[in-house]
Amino acid sequence: MKEIKILNFDMLEKLLEGIEKPGRYINTEIGVRSKNPRVEENGGFDSKILMALVFPDIYEVGMSNLGIQILYDIVNKHENFTAERVFSPWIDFEKKLREEKIKIFSLENRIFLDCFDIVGFTVQHELLYTNILNMLDLGGINIYSKQRDERSPIICAGGPAAVNPQPISKFMDFFVIGDGEEIIIHILQVLKVYKESRKEKGWFLKEISRLDGVYVPEFYKFYYYPDGRVKKIEPEKKIKKAVIKNLDEFKIVSNPVIPNIKTIHDRFIVEIMRGCSRGCRFCQAGFIYRPVRKRNVESLVRQSVEGLKNTGYDEISFLSLSSSDYGEIEQLIRDTISLYHSSQTGRLSISLPSLRLDSFNLKLMELIQTGRKTGLTFAPEAGSQRMRDIINKNIKESEMIETIKMAFNEGWEKIKLYFMIGLPFESEDDVREITELIERIIAAAREKLPRKKLSRLKINVSINAFCPKPFTPFQWISQDHPENLQMKFNYILKNVPKRYVDIKWVDPYKSMIECALSRGNEFVCDVIEYAWRGGAKFDNWSDFFNFNIWEESFKRAGLDAGFFTTAGFSEDEILPWDVIDIGVNKKFLLKEYDKSKKCAAGYKYNTAGYNKI
Amino acid sequence: MQPGINIIQQVIIRFKFYKKEEFKYLSHLDIVRILCRALNRAGFNVAYSSGYNPKPKIRFSAPTPLGIESFAEYGEVTLNDNIDGNEFKERINKELNNKMQVVEAKKLSGKTDSFMNEIAVNLYTFALDVASSTKPLLEKFYGSIWEGLIEKSDFMGSIYRYEMLPSKESSNIVFLKIYGYAKIFKEKNNDFFKFNNFYLFLKECLKEYRICIGNVKKEESFALDGNRIKVLQI
The missing domain is CATH 3.40.50.280 (Cobalamin-binding domain)
Incomplete structure (x- = not known):
């Protein structure tokens, strides 16, 4: 022994x-x-x-x-x-x-x-x-x-x-x-x-x-x-893939380990639904967690309040990939609040990390807001309708602007926006439209916000480089080159009104390595070993990510990172991850990929150099 | 009682607690969070402040530095339940780790000023590992630290009464008891008595005599009573 x-x-x-x-x-x-x-x-x-x-x-x-x-x-x-x-x-x-x-x-x-x-x-x-x-x-x-x-x-x-x-x-x-x-x-x-x-x-x-x-x-x-x-x-x-058919057979963890020190998400977390039916073509989670399985609302309410009592948290997070698609979301929130307050006097705050905001859900936000109205998050992901069609992000600009106007009316002050660049079939116009969308949101703010509030308006914009991932309809796609991505970002940075906008950007070389690792084959093991021996760790922390180490490591392994990123894969080849059946078959992914190609073809297509814009 | 009107009786509970062993590695804010969640678990109705961002009505004595065990931590919490100190202590302790427990709790009657401000001086015990040192060296150190302390302060000597007690379990360890980290040293040299500065000073001091500091404990807090100090009573 x-x-x-x-x-x-x-x-x-x-x-x-x-x-x-x-x-x-x-x-x-x-x-x-x-x-x-x-x-x-x-x-x-x-x-x-x-x-x-x-x-x-x-x-x-x-x-x-x-x-x-x-x-x-x-x-x-x-x-x-x-x-x-x-x-x-x-x-x-x-x-x-x-x-x-x-x-x-x-x-x-x-x-x-x-x-x-x-x-x-x-x-x-x-x-x-x-x-x-x-x-x-x-x-x-x-x-x-x-x-x-x-x-x-x-x-x-x-x-x-x-x-x-x-x-x-x-x-x-x-x-x-x-x-x-x-x-x-x-x-x-x-x-x-x-x-x-x-x-x-x-x-x-x-x-x-x-x-x-x-x-x-x-x-x-x-x-x-x-x-x-x-x-x-x-x-x-x-x-x-291993799949549990019925989430309700597994009770939520109502007595989790409660951290002593402050963590990133220091609250009681409850998974309300696994999987997502939205089908955004860039989103790996949307495919690998299929099928959609939801928990029963009554037992969720009961177990949530039990968990809050067990832990002493006064904050709960209802986790899923798209909480607005949980049919009884409003009932869940109302009943949880009322059951909680039948025995507890303190304030309960609720967070819905993946709520798709529209006029209906804005009312939900009002319901769960305690104290000062802080920020609302929108994830249009792309600036143009064309690109949102390509990636199947089902969100309309008019609807979004309406919701934002309503939010300003109701006293919200901060807006956070998520975009991606380097998406498939991206043209200059698509990138330009990101800045135009931001401008239209600022115009909405000018219309709705009193001067005093307008002066402290801050729109936080987060731009990510698209990273094609296995088991998505874009798994074959060639990733945009980091230099291209940087140019596109520079264009956005130059053209958004800086007075109201705080903009964040992820190092495109980091996205490149992420992509090379995620679509890698067994030879990439060596690259990872060399990189680690060369000092790479905590690569997701900007302070630690060192592209030179990775570049060297690919070289040492006799590989080209571009093989896994910019080169792309052809639709009829065997992919390194084809050994896994994730539950969504390749035919379906191909069909989705074809749909996105059709969306792209329906619009003017311009992929000329970005330095010209 | 008229219908529709709730008369909530609020009470203030003052309590003293310790944090020892692993818990000394938790910061003041961690301790506050841990206590607030324990209050919720114990089912107490903590009163909240009014305003945009209501906060639980709870306050604590000044932070003890990270890494120092403390047997003199104080808190005051306003509750919407009418309970007494004993019940508070019993219920909260069930929700806390045994390395952090309330030792005394008292319901305050009527309006009382917060007594956190009264804390004038804290007593710290330093366990000194004198294994590699010799007795004469230790005595030299004894004299030198005395001078150092007197030199750096203009307050009365009684505050610096310090004791060196040989430990019972191990002859290699002696305990040095020092009062310090006090708001009464308001004028010059106050910084010296900020705990971390003092700790550094002491460490440097000890290096010459090849003595290491083992465990440090905050043992007790004192309030000023005329020209003397007295143990803080809750």
């Missing part, structure tokens, strides 16, 4: 000296329910399967993620299993750990990462890949699956940035594709047999590979053409 090593408190104290926000690394939150190894009932830890739930970002980000809380709840409810959380140390703490030669450890019982039976990473986006390697390394675990023996924990990954497993396939023993709620227990049960009967790792992987949603890279072989495109995948049988 493997010895379970634990970092003691004295040592932790020494490590934490001079460390920024030490509250990230302590273990005293309310709601913690991993099993205590010091309690000897059921034979202590020897008879338990120990799982590390790893979120490869810092505590404040990871603790805002509902997925971790859901899995934590499910695993710890089971008598034979125990789960502990591990987050990425911040730079200063990593330095200290490396200096002192101490491995990273879980929060709850401070168990060193390499003492767990299984380590599961939840991967929210591609720019966390380097953090995964960093954490494995900090845990004293070999990053390559093939070089890990039976004494090493089983390493797996899941989450939206693992739907194309190829770019991190060499590091993982297996992947979980789809909903984790049911499958996690099946996997742990097999793991228990594997551990107790001392079978081989291969036996364990073979057993779990029978489950829907489990992808074991070593059981698949990819053949390539000389130019790097996939020729054949063996076997041909695809991995079917």
Whole structure:
């Protein structure tokens, strides 16, 4: 039996000296329910399967993620299993750990990462890949699956940035594709047999590979053409995504771990619906989380209020990809407020992170607003109707302007707008229309706002570079070149009225790397390793992202990043992620892609150089 | 009572609590958030301020620096329930981790001024690890710190009564008790008595004598009573 090593408190104290926000690394939150190894009932830890739930970002980000809380709840409810959380140390703490030669450890019982039976990473986006390697390394675990023996924990990954497993396939023993709620227990049960009967790792992987949603890279072989495109995948049988049919069979986590320190989303989070029926063609989440499943409104109300009471939060967030499409959204809000106030006098604030704003929903916003009216968020994504048709973003400008006017009338003062550039078939006109739309919103403000309020009007505009992702109708598309994107952005920056507009922009080279990683094949594993060895981590943080490291790493791996980004894929080739059946078939995606082409053709088409505008 | 009119009786609960072990790594604002959520969980009806952004009526004594255990934290909360100190203490403690507990709570009768401002001086205990030092060195340090303190202050000596107590468990550790971080040193040299400055000074001081600071505790808060200080009573 493997010895379970634990970092003691004295040592932790020494490590934490001079460390920024030490509250990230302590273990005293309310709601913690991993099993205590010091309690000897059921034979202590020897008879338990120990799982590390790893979120490869810092505590404040990871603790805002509902997925971790859901899995934590499910695993710890089971008598034979125990789960502990591990987050990425911040730079200063990593330095200290490396200096002192101490491995990273879980929060709850401070168990060193390499003492767990299984380590599961939840991967929210591609720019966390380097953090995964960093954490494995900090845990004293070999990053390559093939070089890990039976004494090493089983390493797996899941989450939206693992739907194309190829770019991190060499590091993982297996992947979980789809909903984790049911499958996690099946996997742990097999793991228990594997551990107790001392079978081989291969036996364990073979057993779990029978489950829907489990992808074991070593059981698949990819053949390539000389130019790097996939020729054949063996076997041909695809991995079917794990899907739970009925969300209501799984109660919401009404007693989550409540963070001690302030997190990004420091509130009670309830998932009201999974999946989205909107079909925006750029949106990966809209396709990979299908089908749409909603929770029953009555039980949601009951469980939400129960959760608020359990946690003491006075803020709740109703999470989904599009809350306005939850049929009984108004009832949900009204009933939750009234049930809450039947026993509580304090104020409850509600947030709807994905509410599509129109005149009807503006009334909802009024209903949930407590205190000062702050900001409203609109996501037209594109400036022109043509482009909104291409991407299937079903929002009309006239409707939006009406809603904004109404909002100004009702006393709202701040508007936030989300746009993307570099969208498929984009012309100069589409980009120009972004600035025109912003101008029309300012005109609406001039019309509706009294002078005093107008003078402090701020429209926050966030511009993102479009990044084509697997399993969307744009998965084949060539990504716009970073230099082009920068030119388009410069044009917008030059042409929006700066007096009222604050504009934010993401480094287009970061989008390029994100795209290359998300559409990558197994050779991209090497790139990620080189980048990490070269110092890349926390790539999503602008302060840390270093394009030169990535450029070098692609070169060193003998690859061209452009192959995965600007080159695009052809519609009849086998894609690296074709090994996965995400539930939406390729024919459907192609049909959607064709529709967008037709939308593009219906308008004047101009892709001349942007320096001319 | 007339129909339609609710007479809400508000009470102010004054309480003293500690934060120790892991909880010393939480900032003042974290502690405030933790306490507010615990009040909600315990089912207390916390009174809110009126205005655009209503805030719970709750206040705390001045922040204890991050990383310092404290046994002298104070708070005052206004509740819309008529409960007494004991009930408050019992209910809130069930909702708090055992590393942060209320030790005393009292219902205030009538209008009372907040007593947070009365805190004049805090008593800190420094556990000094003298393992690598020798006794004569320690005595030298003793003398030197005394001079340093007197030099840097113009207030009466009684405040600087400090004690060095050998620990019972381990002969390597002695405890240094020092009063400091006080608003009474208003004039010059006040900065010196800001805790962090003092901590740095002490650390530097100790380096010469090869003594390390182990655990630091805020033990008690005192109010000014004429020319003397007295333990703050809630």
